[in-house]
């Protein structure tokens with residue numbers, strides 16, 4: 001099933017209204033951009049971030065991609081599927097020891113044809129590429145697609161909503177690539193708030209700024225909604241995601257979009273958004289990662 005992939009269909013991306021009591025009670029009209037619907041396997045923002053790396057590889061006649069990620073990485077998962085779809089070979093350098101049992105994400109990656117190499121945390125941190133990979137022509141895609149090329153792809157996410165309809169946009173932030181892309185193509189004066197999913201990752205502001213093509217676009221990053229750190233969770237977060245699903249039918253992931261929606265509701269409760277604000281939440285995908293949760297924690 002996983003190895004026969006349909007093409008990307010951006011026509012599936014939708015904007016839909018979403019009712020979150022903390023927002024609705026304050027008359028903040030809220031919509032959500034469902035980029036998670038773009039493809040059943042390559043979900044959310046990852047194809048956007050990858051698209052111009054692939055174009056670059058194709059233009060240079062390079063058939064091999066190399067990239068990085070952890071065992072549950074959405075980027076690794078999407079890179080494996082995207083490489084399969086567009087007929088590239090791809091090696092994933094995976095952080096840490098080879099596990100006895102692969103995560104569902106790594107299982108999928110292998111089934112999709114990705115070669116996995118497990119690298120020590122030290123080598124991973126220093127982004128050391130194994131010697132033998134260096135000798136063949138390859139395109140190196142940074143972790144999470146971070147870079148100008150990734151941000152350029154992410155900036156095309158704004159093609160899928162009416163730019164005049166929103167005063168505020170909220171998105172989850174990992175590397176900051178998507179946020180930079182949104183900032184590069186959003187309207188002047190539109191306020192983008194990024195929700196960092198990592199604990200104390202204060203280098204993000206600079207990481208985002210480094211990818212901006214137009215200076216002085218206003219943005220802010222909230223560092224209070226990590227729930228203990230990257231891929232950490234609390235029962236409050238899971239309960240929020242279940243409630244959101246019950247009330248709206250929208251599934252979120254616990255690493256990124258669940259934290260982002262939770263943050264939007266808390267920010268609203270703090271009167272962060274002026275009355276009359278029109279808010280767009282970016283659903284950036286990531287649902288495959290929910291398979292790491294204990295069975296039964298989510299109702300979807």
Ligand SMILES: *Cc1c(COP(=O)(O)O)cnc(C)c1O
Pocket residue numbers: 044045049074075144172173174175176177178179253256257284285286287
């Ligand atoms: C990767 C990912 C992000 C973070 O994107 P960055 O460009 O790295 O900030 C956000 N949401 C989901 C669901 C993701 O998988």
